[in-house]
Amino acid sequence: MSEHEQHDHPSGISRRALIKSSAIGSLALAASGMSLPFTLKSAAAAVQQATKPDDKVVWGACSVNCGSRCALRLHVRDNEVYWVETDNTGDDIYGDHQVRACLRGRSIRRRINHPERLNYPMKRVGKRGEGKFERISWPEALDILTDSLKHVVKEYGNEAVYINYTSGIVGGNITRSSPSASLVARLMNCYGGSLNQYGTYSTAQIACAMPYTYGSNDGNSTSDIENSKLVVMFGNNPAETRMSGGGITYYLEQARERSNARMVVIDPRYTDTAAGREDEWVPIRPGTDAALVAGIAWVLIDENLVDQPFLDKYCVGYDEKTLPEGAPANGHYKAYILGQGDDATAKTPAWASRITGIPADKIIKLAREIGTAKPAYICQGWGPQRQANGELTARAIAMLPILTGNVGVNGGNSGARESTYTITIERMPVLENPVKTAISCFTWTDAIERGAEMTATRDGVRGKDKLDVPIKFIWNYAGNTIINQHSQINRTHDILQDDTKCEMIVVIENFMTASAKYADLLLPDLMTVEQEDIIPNDYAGNMGYLIFIQPATSPKFERKPIYWILSEVAKRLGADVQQKFTEGRTQAEWLQYLYAKMVAKDPQLPSYEAVKAMGLYKRKDPNGHFVAYKDFRNDPQAHPLKTPSGKIEIYSTKLADIASSWELQPDDTISPLPIYASTFDGWDAPQRSEFPLQLFGFHYKARTHSSYGNVDVLKAACRQEVWLNPMDAAKRGIKNGDMVRVYNDRGELRIEAKVTPRIMPGVSAMGQGAWHDASMSGDRIDHGSCINTLTSHRPSPLAKGNPQHTNLVQIEKV
Ligand SMILES: Nc1nc2c(c(=O)[nH]1)N[C@H]1C(S)=C(S)[C@@H](COP(=O)(O)OP(=O)(O)OC[C@H]3O[C@@H](n4cnc5c(=O)[nH]c(N)nc54)[C@H](O)[C@@H]3O)O[C@H]1N2
Ligand SMILES: Nc1nc2c(c(=O)[nH]1)N[C@H]1C(S)=C(S)[C@@H](COP(=O)(O)OP(=O)(O)OC[C@H]3O[C@@H](n4cnc5c(=O)[nH]c(N)nc54)[C@H](O)[C@@H]3O)O[C@H]1N2
Ligand code: SF4
Ligand SMILES: [Mo]
Numbered sequence: 001m002s003e004h005e006q007h008d009h010p011s012g013i014s015r016r017a018l019i020k021s022s023a024i025g026s027l028a029l030a031a032s033g034m035s036l037p038f039t040l041k042s043a044a045a046a047v048q049q050a051t052k053p054d055d056k057v058v059w060g061a062c063s064v065n066c067g068s069r070c071a072l073r074l075h076v077r078d079n080e081v082y083w084v085e086t087d088n089t090g091d092d093i094y095g096d097h098q099v100r101a102c103l104r105g106r107s108i109r110r111r112i113n114h115p116e117r118l119n120y121p122m123k124r125v126g127k128r129g130e131g132k133f134e135r136i137s138w139p140e141a142l143d144i145l146t147d148s149l150k151h152v153v154k155e156y157g158n159e160a161v162y163i164n165y166t167s168g169i170v171g172g173n174i175t176r177s178s179p180s181a182s183l184v185a186r187l188m189n190c191y192g193g194s195l196n197q198y199g200t201y202s203t204a205q206i207a208c209a210m211p212y213t214y215g216s217n218d219g220n221s222t223s224d225i226e227n228s229k230l231v232v233m234f235g236n237n238p239a240e241t242r243m244s245g246g247g248i249t250y251y252l253e254q255a256r257e258r259s260n261a262r263m264v265v266i267d268p269r270y271t272d273t274a275a276g277r278e279d280e281w282v283p284i285r286p287g288t289d290a291a292l293v294a295g296i297a298w299v300l301i302d303e304n305l306v307d308q309p310f311l312d313k314y315c316v317g318y319d320e321k322t323l324p325e326g327a328p329a330n331g332h333y334k335a336y337i338l339g340q341g342d343d344a345t346a347k348t349p350a351w352a353s354r355i356t357g358i359p360a361d362k363i364i365k366l367a368r369e370i371g372t373a374k375p376a377y378i379c380q381g382w383g384p385q386r387q388a389n390g391e392l393t394a395r396a397i398a399m400l401p402i403l404t405g406n407v408g409v410n411g412g413n414s415g416a417r418e419s420t421y422t423i424t425i426e427r428m429p430v431l432e433n434p435v436k437t438a439i440s441c442f443t444w445t446d447a448i449e450r451g452a453e454m455t456a457t458r459d460g461v462r463g464k465d466k467l468d469v470p471i472k473f474i475w476n477y478a479g480n481t482i483i484n485q486h487s488q489i490n491r492t493h494d495i496l497q498d499d500t501k502c503e504m505i506v507v508i509e510n511f512m513t514a515s516a517k518y519a520d521l522l523l524p525d526l527m528t529v530e531q532e533d534i535i536p537n538d539y540a541g542n543m544g545y546l547i548f549i550q551p552a553t554s555p556k557f558e559r560k561p562i563y564w565i566l567s568e569v570a571k572r573l574g575a576d577v578q579q580k581f582t583e584g585r586t587q588a589e590w591l592q593y594l595y596a597k598m599v600a601k602d603p604q605l606p607s608y609e610a611v612k613a614m615g616l617y618k619r620k621d622p623n624g625h626f627v628a629y630k631d632f633r634n635d636p637q638a639h640p641l642k643t644p645s646g647k648i649e650i651y652s653t654k655l656a657d658i659a660s661s662w663e664l665q666p667d668d669t670i671s672p673l674p675i676y677a678s679t680f681d682g683w684d685a686p687q688r689s690e691f692p693l694q695l696f697g698f699h700y701k702a703r704t705h706s707s708y709g710n711v712d713v714l715k716a717a718c719r720q721e722v723w724l725n726p727m728d729a730a731k732r733g734i735k736n737g738d739m740v741r742v743y744n745d746r747g748e749l750r751i752e753a754k755v756t757p758r759i760m761p762g763v764s765a766m767g768q769g770a771w772h773d774a775s776m777s778g779d780r781i782d783h784g785s786c787i788n789t790l791t792s793h794r795p796s797p798l799a800k801g802n803p804q805h806t807n808l809v810q811i812e813k814v
């Protein structure tokens with residue numbers, strides 16, 4: 001993309017990019033809000049227009065949950081954003097570079113000014129999910145909301161109120177949707193609390209599993225690749241998932257330019273991250289990375305390439321020497337690999353080849369490369385862990401840096417995804433939740449349907465042995481996981497349509513999304529760019545920043561800021577709740593109060609007035625690069641890990657206990673060792689005879705999940721297609737561009753086929769997050785091609801997380 005090139009064009013598009021490639025140039029322009037097709041002449045005309053004297057340029061930010069966060073310069077005239085640029089500060093050299101927005105952020109005016117934005121409060125009039133609403137006044141909406149909340153709390157208790165997982169706005173001190181850290185959580189905590197949740201849809205399996213090995217889930221910063229000889233990416237695609245000009249894709253490219261590190265991409269798809277920059281693409285069957293790791297480990301052991309002194313000093317459970325007390329004598333990792341464990345199967349490259357679909361000689365070659373290139377940056381994205389056996393996979397991938405002693409050193413990595421440098425941020429305090437019970441964020445539909453049956457050892461309820469009441473009231477602020485982003489849409493519809501189960505769903509949104517259609521009350525919010533706030537960087541290597549944003553326009557129609565909405569609810573809940581919630585401050589006063597706290601903690605920060613004038617404040621990591629577990633590596637006695645033994649736990653006694661005490665289904669595996677196990681809906685599951693193709697939904701450049709999914713130019717630039725290998729397509733008589741039906745026993749969708757050797761045979765994939773579009777009282781065929789029509793609500797064994805990448809389907813030409 002052009003976003004990293006010289007930023008010397010007043011329209012926000014690099015001149016070099018304009019001249020270099022008309023295809024890329026037209027995409028960038030489309031994204032930045034210009035109509036297609038364009039010429040240099042029309043671009044020049046636009047530039048002239050963009051510098052008219054009555055322009056106001058306002059700092060804004062793109063605050064969707066893409067793992068980057070970009071500065072925007074919004075050009076405003078007549079109270080309307082008509083043109084969008086991005087960061088123009090810094091020298092634009094690596095290390096002091098610009099935080100340039102991707103195609104989505106550059107198109108934000110098409111979201112701000114979208115003709116279908118929500119303008120008024122509404123209440124449901126039809127059956128839930130039908131999408132029939134009636135306009136009501138704010139006072140009426142707030143009264144209905146408050147009465148329902150009071151009723152549910154009185155009748156069922158605070159545990160029946162649930163703040164659904166949402167990630168539509170991330171970052172701000174005030175505007176922030178993360179359920180346990182949002183203003184909604186603060187409000188509920190002022191009113192007796194609500195049912196907690198743990199885990200996220202992003203990282204449920206890896207965030208749960210990695211701490212059993214390392215005590216946490218850290219990785220070296222990507223910038224540290226400038227010290228690496230080799231980069232190994234398991235299911236990691238920053239070119240699409242970290243697209244910011246200040247983000248990870250740029251760090252990867254720049255750091256490799258300095259170290260000249262080879263790069264191996266292990267992914268069922270030939271990704272945009274590979275795209276000619278990789279040295280090798282290793283296509284792998286989804287859900288089988290742990291088998292590849294075991295095959296590599298067998299070669300490393302066989303050829304004496306393991307770092308035995310590292311394993312002896314820093315780890316438990318590699319071989320009999322460090323096996324913890326209570327573990328079976330043949331329970332160590334080496335026995336598992338060599339075939340001396342209970343399964344009596346040597347994990348040879350031939351064994352791994354049958355499972356992964358990777359030729360054995362390629363596995364041997366890869367093992368030799370990983371065993372000899374030091375240091376090596378071995379990492380994983382979160383695609384491999386969003387599988388039904390993702391907890392095992394995440395820990396298994398970590399075995400490669402552990403076996404080769406690449407942990408805790410510059411240029412190495414732990415096997416996790418990258419960490420990032422961040423500047424001090426102080427968010428609106430959410431106060432303490434009096435309710436201590438928690439469910440996994442993925443299991444909320446179960447908690448509606450059979451809440452009181454859900455237990456700790458079967459369903460992962462935490463803080464209590466079981467839930468006492470089902471969920472009766474749902475808050476959904478800036479999220480689409482009610483329908484679009486949660487699994488098995490047709491099942492969710494059936495559960496939600498019965499409004500005797502969950503009695504109230506409050507959705508606070510900008511658009512009539514699939515989830516908004518299930519609201520009982522639908523409240524129109526301002527967007528982040530229409531409010532004052534401070535947005536810190538998300539994943540940004542070793543350069544942190546704060547974006548100080550100002551409202552681009554005044555509020556339009558009856559859209560209200562979240563702080564106002566919830567303050568009004570607090571007022572109706574009682575004077576004590578109102579006082580506790582607001583502490584007597586306005587939104588602006590809160591921001592100044594929070595910023596003052598930031599400065600007190602971090603005196604290097606500029607003053608409030610200065611940072612407001614700057615718009616964007618950047619700071620380099622004073623430590624250079626973040627190296628995960630560096631202190632532990634330097635002195636394991638003084639800096640033990642947060643595991644029970646203080647060491648890297650290849651064998652986890654805690655997991656052995658869980659495995660023997662939890663109620664699991666026969667095809668659920670929890671193991672003290674990071675083994676490979678096949679799983680439900682996996683490549684070798686029995687349903688494969690009926691549904692022969694594996695399917696997963698990758699995070700796509702066209703959208704951030706479903707956000708930006710209604711922007712026409714983005715849809716045109718990045719089509720919604722299902723990737724299919726030419727061999728699978730030929731068998732089905734499918735040609736590139738054909739309309740196909742993709743189905744399994746959970747549902748059916750329609751989509752265009754992309755026939756391409758960029759995906760391995762037997763596997764199919766589509767961008768996740770497309771807008772669900774089906775007649776739910778009719779055939780339920782989803783013409784919007786939202787992959788969650790096909791995914792399963794069954795949680796993964798340990799994290800009780802979303803296995804949304806583990807699916808089996810059939811595909812036919814329509
Ligand atoms: N099958 C499948 N499903 C998945 C995934 C997958 O890989 N495969 N990925 C999962 C992951 S990792 C995640 S994080 C979730 C994400 O799921 P969500 O958190 O639901 O993310 P979005 O779909 O982007 O929905 C965000 C919503 O917030 C709204 N919004 C944006 N800005 C504002 C604002 O200023 N105010 C208000 N009120 N609303 C706003 C947007 O309009 C949008 O509807 O999806 C998960 N679902
Ligand atoms: N453009 C864009 N960027 C985003 C998002 C978005 O929706 N759009 N979402 C953001 C969010 S909230 C999150 S959580 C992150 C998600 O980041 P990730 O979870 O890392 O993204 P995915 O695309 O799901 O998976 C990454 C890669 O894993 C591959 N993969 C899938 N299954 C397997 C497997 O079993 N083994 C291996 N080796 N590879 C596999 C996929 O082909 C894909 O290329 O992205 C963030 N960035
Ligand atoms: S979607 Fe992400 S990378 Fe793109 S502009 Fe927004 S924050 Fe930046
Ligand atoms: Mo995510």
